[in-house]
Amino acid sequence: MDFFIQQFSNGLTVGGIYALIALGYTMVYGVMKLINFAHGELFTLGAYVGFTLLVSFNFTGILGSALGIGVAVLLVSFLVALAGHLLERVAYRPLRRSDRLAAVVSALGASIFLQNAIMLNWGAQNRAYKADLLPNVTLRFLGQSVPLTRVLIFLTAVAVMLALYLFINRTRIGMAIRAAAIDQGAAKLMGIDVSAVIAVVFIIGPALGGLAGLLVGLYYGPINFGMGQLYGLKAFTAAIIGGIGNIQGAMVGGLLLGLVESLGAAYISVAWKDALTFVVLILILVARPTGLLPERVAEKL
Amino acid sequence: MSFKLSLRALWDRRPRRLPAGIPLWAEIVGVLAFFSLPWIFRAIGLATSAYWLEVLNTVGLYAILALSLNVILGHCGMFHMGHAAFFAVGAYVTAVLNLNYGWAILATLPVAGLAAGLFAAAVAGPIIHLRGDYLLIVTIGIVEIIRIALTNDIFGLTGGPNGLMGIGRPSIFGWRLTRPWHFFYLIWTGVALTLILFHFLEHSRFGRALKFIKEDPVAAEGIGINTTRLKLLAFVIGAVWAGFAGTIFASRMRTISPDSFNFGESVILFTIVILGGSGSQRGVLLGSFLVMGLPEVFRKFQDSRLLVFGAALVVMMIFRPQGLIPPRPSKYSLPAPWDRYDGATPPAPGGGRGPGESPPWGKGGTLKGPVYRQSLAPTDTRGPLGADGAAKKGPSGLSPQTGGRDPQEES
Numbered sequence: 001m002d003f004f005i006q007q008f009s010n011g012l013t014v015g016g017i018y019a020l021i022a023l024g025y026t027m028v029y030g031v032m033k034l035i036n037f038a039h040g041e042l043f044t045l046g047a048y049v050g051f052t053l054l055v056s057f058n059f060t061g062i063l064g065s066a067l068g069i070g071v072a073v074l075l076v077s078f079l080v081a082l083a084g085h086l087l088e089r090v091a092y093r094p095l096r097r098s099d100r101l102a103a104v105v106s107a108l109g110a111s112i113f114l115q116n117a118i119m120l121n122w123g124a125q126n127r128a129y130k131a132d133l134l135p136n137v138t139l140r141f142l143g144q145s146v147p148l149t150r151v152l153i154f155l156t157a158v159a160v161m162l163a164l165y166l167f168i169n170r171t172r173i174g175m176a177i178r179a180a181a182i183d184q185g186a187a188k189l190m191g192i193d194v195s196a197v198i199a200v201v202f203i204i205g206p207a208l209g210g211l212a213g214l215l216v217g218l219y220y221g222p223i224n225f226g227m228g229q230l231y232g233l234k235a236f237t238a239a240i241i242g243g244i245g246n247i248q249g250a251m252v253g254g255l256l257l258g259l260v261e262s263l264g265a266a267y268i269s270v271a272w273k274d275a276l277t278f279v280v281l282i283l284i285l286v287a288r289p290t291g292l293l294p295e296r297v298a299e300k301l
Numbered sequence: 302m303s304f305k306l307s308l309r310a311l312w313d314r315r316p317r318r319l320p321a322g323i324p325l326w327a328e329i330v331g332v333l334a335f336f337s338l339p340w341i342f343r344a345i346g347l348a349t350s351a352y353w354l355e356v357l358n359t360v361g362l363y364a365i366l367a368l369s370l371n372v373i374l375g376h377c378g379m380f381h382m383g384h385a386a387f388f389a390v391g392a393y394v395t396a397v398l399n400l401n402y403g404w405a406i407l408a409t410l411p412v413a414g415l416a417a418g419l420f421a422a423a424v425a426g427p428i429i430h431l432r433g434d435y436l437l438i439v440t441i442g443i444v445e446i447i448r449i450a451l452t453n454d455i456f457g458l459t460g461g462p463n464g465l466m467g468i469g470r471p472s473i474f475g476w477r478l479t480r481p482w483h484f485f486y487l488i489w490t491g492v493a494l495t496l497i498l499f500h501f502l503e504h505s506r507f508g509r510a511l512k513f514i515k516e517d518p519v520a521a522e523g524i525g526i527n528t529t530r531l532k533l534l535a536f537v538i539g540a541v542w543a544g545f546a547g548t549i550f551a552s553r554m555r556t557i558s559p560d561s562f563n564f565g566e567s568v569i570l571f572t573i574v575i576l577g578g579s580g581s582q583r584g585v586l587l588g589s590f591l592v593m594g595l596p597e598v599f600r601k602f603q604d605s606r607l608l609v610f611g612a613a614l615v616v617m618m619i620f621r622p623q624g625l626i627p628p629r630p631s632k633y634s635l636p637a638p639w640d641r642y643d644g645a646t647p648p649a650p651g652g653g654r655g656p657g658e659s660p661p662w663g664k665g666g667t668l669k670g671p672v673y674r675q676s677l678a679p680t681d682t683r684g685p686l687g688a689d690g691a692a693k694k695g696p697s698g699l700s701p702q703t704g705g706r707d708p709q710e711e712s
Contacts, residue, residue, distance in 0.1 A: 035434055094619040100433075101380075102622035105575045108568055109614025116608040229564065233441060240438050275449040278442030285435055286427045 005144045007266040008259065013150045013219065015258020016157030020212040021235030022242070022250035023164065024205030030181035030245035031194075031201050033100065037107040038087055039209055040232020041114035046080045046210025047223040048122050051129060054217075060133050069133065069218075073156075076214045077207040084206025085199065087114075093198075111228075119225040126224050129217040153215045160208065161251050168247055173200060181245055230274065234261075237281045243291030252292065336489065339482035354481035356597045361488035362550055364589035367573040368495045368582065369542030374571065375580035375628075376503060377535040378515030380433045383440030384570045386424075386447040387417040387540035389562035391547020393451065396465040396557055397458050406471035406552045410545060417544025418537045425536045429529055444567050451559040464558025471552045484553050491549065495542065496582055502538070503582075511535055512580075569593075576617060578624030587625055 021043055028036045053059050053072045060068035091110040095103045134152065138145040168174035179187040180197040188194055216231070217223050238257040242249025260280050265273040284292065334341075338357070342350035370384045391413035398404040398412060428439050454461040471478050471487070478487055502508050513521040514528050522528050551557050569592060577588025596606050617625075 029434070035437070091615045091619075095622060098618075098622035101575050101579060102618045104380075105572055106615045106618040108572060109611045109618065111611070112607055113611030113615065116605070116611060120604060120608065233438075233445070233564070236438060237442070240435060244434065271453045272449060275446045278439075278446050281442050282428065282439055285431060285439060289431055289435065 002144060003266070005142075005146070007262050009146050009150055009154075011259035011262030012255065013154045013157075013258070014262055015255035016154045016161075017212045017215055017219070017254075018231075018235050018238045018258050019161060019251045019254025020157050020208045020215070021231060022238040022254045023161070023247065024209040025236050026239040026242070026244055026247060026250040027177070027201045027205050029239070030247075031177065031184075031198055032092070032096070032103075034092065034103050035107060035236065036092075036205070037104070037232070038091070038110040038114055039205065040228030040230075040235075041111050041118065042080055042084055042087070042206045042228075043209040043213040043216075043231055043235075044118055044223070044225060044228035045083055045114065046076050046213025047217045047227070048118055048127070048213075048225075049079050049210065050076045050214035050217050051122075051127050051223060054133055055127075055130055065133070065135060073211060073214060076210050080210025080213075081203045081207040084202045084209075087206075088198065088202035092202075093195075115225060115228065122225065124225065126222045128222045129220075131221060134218060149219060153219055156211075156215065160211065164204070164208070165247070165251075167204075173197075177201060234274075234277055237277055241281060241284050241291055243293040246291070246293045249291060249293035256292075336486075339485055351481045354485050356594060358481060358484050358488050358553065360589050360593045361485075361492045362546055362553070363570065363573060363593045364492050364586055365488070365495050365546045365549075366543055367570050367577070367585045367589055368492075368499055369539040369546070370570050371574050371580065371582070371585050372499060372502065372511075372542075373535050373539040374574050375585070376508060376515065377511040377532055379429075379532060379536070380437040381440050381536070381539075382437050382564075382567050382571050383442075383444040384539070384543055385562045385564070385566040386440075386444045387421055387543035388547045388550070388566070389447050389451065389559075390417040390420050390540075391544030392551040392557050392562070393459055393465070393547070394544070395548040395551045396468045399469050399551075400465060400467065401458070406469055406548065407473070410548045413548040414541040414544040417547065418541035421537050421540030422533065425533055429532050429536065441564060441567070444562070444564050448559045448563050451562070459559075462559060464556060464561075466556045468551050468555045468557070470555075471549075478552075484549075488549060488553075491545070492586075496586070500582060507531070507534070572614065576614065576624060578627040581624065581626050581628035584624050584626035584628070591625075 021039065024039050024042070025036060028034060028039070050072055053075060054068070059072050062068065063071060087110055091106050092103060095106050134149045137148040139148055139151060168177060176187070176192045176197050177200065179190065179192055180194050184194050187197075212231075213223075213228075216227075234257060235254065238253035239250045240253070241257065242251070242253030244250075257277060257280070261273055261277055264276040268276065339350070339354060342353065347353070366384060366388060370381065373379050373381045373384075394413040394416045395406060395409040398409045399406055404412075424443055428436065431439060451459045451464075452462045459465065478484060510521070510526050510531055513526065514531060518528055550561075554561075573588040573592045574585055575588075576592065577586070578584025592610075596610060599606055599609070
């Protein structure tokens, strides 16, 4: 039971991180029908910017643990959002009217570019977050001890997702995003500035992805310039499992995937952990070809 | 599947000019010059000739792979980003048969193709109906599953993360292929065969049905094309070919490991097809040279090479979203060529096919001649949003009647 609780809480934490990344994929897909392959690299960028702020600039040493990490979270989100916005301007906006496959290749090119830019800037070897950034405390919870880091990361992810949920469902901008996702043409006719909506989506998505990168660094320690690829693929899988374009779906898919992976690694095989993700994906899509939750976007014929 | 064509028909369908207006004889001279490159290198005493031949071999191998992906992605329009999986199956089948059972490399070729094809049929069967992006992520998932399975030494045959070493060399009539220029001829003959075969495949009924599925799956289904079956068939054909390429790869490298077949390889193949011009053989060939060959030319830039490559992809897609050499909008003349060239009598009411030919999408009788001819009329693969307006130059995409002129189909 103890083992199960540990794996379960680990799965929730990893799932929260996947969900944060998946939200970026699903929002961009919802509005632009584009798989943003560079999103995984924005996630990596977040991890590295966080590394620079926390380890090289020693934010926690100067500002104290809580404030330092808080400032780092905000700065990382801001900087990665900026990068995401630039990416959209340079690589995607000119292709908005072209064939979808051209946009996919442009995204792949941007992904290769960013990955190598990160490698050239921070080096090809692994970097590691220091272990003492967050206080190394374990919480007693229902008779089980769970590390504080894990709880904090999970709560952060949940809080951000909740805020996003409210933003999408309760504000005018959120309504515009939902409208643009359902039918861009109709949204334009209703006076919605779709370009502005896409810009907003490309600020929120990367900000969440960058935050996820920082959280991964805090949770695991070592980071690597190529890590965005696998995280990106898994998060995209999570978005698909939940029904791409559906924001709640990405949250559910991310958490589900984290749990499957963590429990699968514990009870089935560690070596097959990554394969399990895709097996689950295939099984779910065979049973429900458009994901678990219904897709929000109208089918393009 | 029927791409039976008479020799006369082939001759009449021969391409007469390149899209850029280069006459055919210049192209033939170019091909001959290319095939004599090993001798030219030797004649001018190029010190790095072995290196450049290896580069050309890599280009050729990727050209074969990309051309086989082109059937799936370019002609049929399925978003398939997992071609490396079939390539891996072929390479590993060859390696295992050669190392564990002592088969000759060339004897493993059909088995490798067959294994890759069967594997494709098995995995694609349940997922073939998925829509574009769902199919994309699933095919990526298949590549990852294969890579992980190979790394975990599945069945105790694949040698785990280190892979398999000491794979034999192919020998043709007792002549063992070892040196780069041997492989140059092997691989580029393979490329030539691939080009010829897939050219005819593209212009067969099967190929046209695939194009139709790409343009409008609902309409294709509507006139009686069994879209699921044809998509699956396209998938299997592409996979078989990738399996063959796997055999050549294994015997050329002599060492294979799971890392050779990762997601990145699939991305490269996908990029080659889209960058070159999805659905166009010349485009895919050019794409292979650019993606696999050009980075070698810029090897001195080392680390920033891939950075530039990524940026170049973005720029290329912005300025030429349809690819470097997009396929020409094809036109088909009436009556259908096989009616004329087979010397058959004018089509009987109810069927325009020559004797003994059955349509690829059913047992026959599902389609009536006139419907068939009009609906397989010309497609502009770029769709109405073609960026440079080139689409408008050709005959309007939807007019089926072009009179009795010679067909000017070119890839």
